Amino acid sequence: MSILTYGDAEAFGVVLSVDTATVVVRVKDVATLRTLQVNRLVALQSSRAGQHLIGIIQKITRTALEQRGGVVDDSSTDTAHPEVNLVRVALIGTLIDRLGKVDNVFRRTLETVPEIDANCFALEGERLTRFMQVISAVSGDGHRLSLGNYTLDQAAEAFVNGNKLFQRHALVVGSTGSGKSWTTARLLEQIAQLPSANAVVFDIHGEYGSLRVPGVRHLRVAGPADIEAGRSLKDGVLHLPYWLLSYEALVSMFVDRSDQNAPNQAMVMSRTIVKAKTQFLSDGGHADVLANFTIDSPVPFTIDAVTAELEHLNTEMVPGARAGSEKQGDFNGKLSRLIQRLEGKLADRRLGFMFPKGGETLDYTWLNSLVCALLAGSDVSESEGVKVIDFSEVPSDILPLIVGMVARLAFSVQQWLPAGGRHPVALFCDEAHLYIPQTPTSGAAETSIAIFERIAKEGRKYGVGLVVISQRPAEVNRTVVSQCSNLISMRLTNGEDQSVVRKLLPDSLGSFGDLLPVLDTGEALVVGDAILLPTRIRIGVPTHEPLSGTIDFWDRWAAENGTSALDNAVDGWRRQAVVKQ
Numbered sequence: 001m002s003i004l005t006y007g008d009a010e011a012f013g014v015v016l017s018v019d020t021a022t023v024v025v026r027v028k029d030v031a032t033l034r035t036l037q038v039n040r041l042v043a044l045q046s047s048r049a050g051q052h053l054i055g056i057i058q059k060i061t062r063t064a065l066e067q068r069g070g071v072v073d074d075s076s077t078d079t080a081h082p083e084v085n086l087v088r089v090a091l092i093g094t095l096i097d098r099l100g101k102v103d104n105v106f107r108r109t110l111e112t113v114p115e116i117d118a119n120c121f122a123l124e125g126e127r128l129t130r131f132m133q134v135i136s137a138v139s140g141d142g143h144r145l146s147l148g149n150y151t152l153d154q155a156a157e158a159f160v161n162g163n164k165l166f167q168r169h170a171l172v173v174g175s176t177g178s179g180k181s182w183t184t185a186r187l188l189e190q191i192a193q194l195p196s197a198n199a200v201v202f203d204i205h206g207e208y209g210s211l212r213v214p215g216v217r218h219l220r221v222a223g224p225a226d227i228e229a230g231r232s233l234k235d236g237v238l239h240l241p242y243w244l245l246s247y248e249a250l251v252s253m254f255v256d257r258s259d260q261n262a263p264n265q266a267m268v269m270s271r272t273i274v275k276a277k278t279q280f281l282s283d284g285g286h287a288d289v290l291a292n293f294t295i296d297s298p299v300p301f302t303i304d305a306v307t308a309e310l311e312h313l314n315t316e317m318v319p320g321a322r323a324g325s326e327k328q329g330d331f332n333g334k335l336s337r338l339i340q341r342l343e344g345k346l347a348d349r350r351l352g353f354m355f356p357k358g359g360e361t362l363d364y365t366w367l368n369s370l371v372c373a374l375l376a377g378s379d380v381s382e383s384e385g386v387k388v389i390d391f392s393e394v395p396s397d398i399l400p401l402i403v404g405m406v407a408r409l410a411f412s413v414q415q416w417l418p419a420g421g422r423h424p425v426a427l428f429c430d431e432a433h434l435y436i437p438q439t440p441t442s443g444a445a446e447t448s449i450a451i452f453e454r455i456a457k458e459g460r461k462y463g464v465g466l467v468v469i470s471q472r473p474a475e476v477n478r479t480v481v482s483q484c485s486n487l488i489s490m491r492l493t494n495g496e497d498q499s500v501v502r503k504l505l506p507d508s509l510g511s512f513g514d515l516l517p518v519l520d521t522g523e524a525l526v527v528g529d530a531i532l533l534p535t536r537i538r539i540g541v542p543t544h545e546p547l548s549g550t551i552d553f554w555d556r557w558a559a560e561n562g563t564s565a566l567d568n569a570v571d572g573w574r575r576q577a578v579v580k581q
Helices: 030-035 125-137 162-167 180-192 224-229 247-254 262-284 303-314 336-347 366-375 396-415 443-462 478-482 495-504 507-518 553-558 566-575
Strands: 013-019 022-027 041-045 051-064 066-068 071-073 083-099 102-107 119-122 144-150 157-161 170-173 199-203 216-221 317-319 326-328 386-390 425-429 464-470 486-489 523-528 535-539
Touching (some): 022 041, 041 083, 051 507, 083 507, 144 162, 157 162, 162 464, 170 180, 180 199, 216 366, 247 262, 247 396, 262 303, 396 464, 443 464, 464 478, 478 495
Parallel strands (some): 170 464, 170 486, 199 386, 199 425, 425 464
Antiparallel strands (some): 013 022, 013 119, 041 051, 051 083, 066 071, 144 157, 144 535, 317 326, 523 535
């Protein structure tokens, strides 16, 4: 039985004009016009029996109509014409009374458009409740992922299609304090409940340390205190050695591109690294890999061997033209700055995670353990499906390099798996503007952008999904943003950020952009392939709220004895480790 059974007398107006997915409705009187609201749902008669077209009110006006050659022009403001009551409606889908054996099916398609003079009805009250129940009952072709409740009807739960959300990438944006981390935590909690979940979270500020639920494993990039204590992977501490970096990443880290000898330094680094990797494979008896590896292959090599070779070339003397004479080698004195930069990085305690002491990370099988810790789904014994990686102790100047390294590792592993053996993984990129910027300011950022652009373009083929999270969408790489087919936008107050989001909206829903600055905290505009009804949603409260770090200034100032232990802060700053009070 149809949930939308109307009598002609219940119509608030009739269709005046139709333009693709936009309809203009003439409302019969001013009293009726006053009862209508922007962003509310309406139902229109379809030219096909047993169907209703569903639309969203975009604009309500009292204006003048001008008839020109039989075409209605509703944009005229000439007061010489009589005023009429108009409502502009964006069509978003079709409600079919019966499809096969199923009653009341909503589809995001427009198989027909309304005819001129077709009746238009308000979708409210009991009919709205029943329609929202239809929307909530639909799971699409994948498990339902709950975001919260529709603002239109708080009794109706809002679901997205889990398959399409991650297959086609998602963008979660909003000004600081609008609820981005809250939304992300809600998604992660539900992912963790799935028996074979697989997601990696790039936690830049340690916000998701509070997400202590079954199915979530917390890892952190080793800081100076971890290195001093000898903590390793079994303790949830990650070492990400230099040899996991691609050649381009290594060059961006060690070679100063402003140096006139930069091309020579890059070329020598290439030769030296290949030589060191060749030596490692030869010593380990890995002849099969030795025959096919490249400079970017994840093969361990000792940094000491590279340093020794560079120093040799930098001081090398070769036989001269005359017998018994010597002259400077081709690279004599040209590698000094490269060696200094390399030695400086090696001595930096903050980078100890890249240059770990001891030989654990130089073991040929160590990479297998790292990959399993990061990418094994929760169906693997003793593994959690959601891996939250805390990058808070990684220096900001190399953050893009390190996050990009982990993303490249995930993509490469998926790429080299046989097509039938790939287990999909989603990468949650928190604070994405820090390492996927629109305008790179360093070689490290350029390297990271190249990695994430490739994942955005090709990830779906290899089972890698992106969830890009940022408070400044205008500062996130446009190519990556454009590949996100799902948008969850919280409140945005910056004009540039609003402009980026508006460009992602379908033309028929362009007016939704006007809602961006007025959304409530915890309320989101959700549009995309994964959502059946593009609309406002009030995000549900996660079980464990993230550590947003928001401090109530006035309350703390008003409290007695509210001064922090500044001595501990100074001590921690010097030791590069947080000193707990």
